[in-house]
Amino acid sequence: MSISQSNPKSSRPAPFSLRLTTEEREQLEAQAGSMPLASYIKSVVLTDMAPKYRKRAKPPVAEQQLLAEVLAKLGATRSANSLNQIAKAIHQGTLYVDDELEADLNAAIGEIAWMRVTLMRALGVKS
Structure with a gap:
């Protein structure tokens, strides 16, 4: 049974939680730039399946x-x-x-x- 089938009322799967150290999170946020962190992680882990996001340059x-x-x-x-x-x-x-x-x-x-x-x-x- 898949995650989305476990709750018939839910159309979206349950969120996935990941614990990171402060340093790990800071590193990921720095690498993500202005991209939302979850989107960045998806784009790295699921490179072929993840939606493509254009990085928006942050002003100085x-x-x-x-x-x-x-x-x-x-x-x-x-x-x-x-x-x-x-x-x-x-x-x-x-x-x-x-x-x-x-x-x-x-x-x-x-x-x-x-x-x-x-x-x-x-x-x-x-x-």
């Missing part, structure tokens, strides 16, 4: 720190929120602004949103 630590600082400063300025409030006032008619200024403000909102998404993607943060 200094670059990640710089990206994190930029994202933190962008969040701290609350400029996107301020621009959004200005845009709302324009649309409600409580603030008179000519067409050129309105277009500039809307463009700024879009650019800030793009920067935020791009920085979060570069850091590997899910929005």
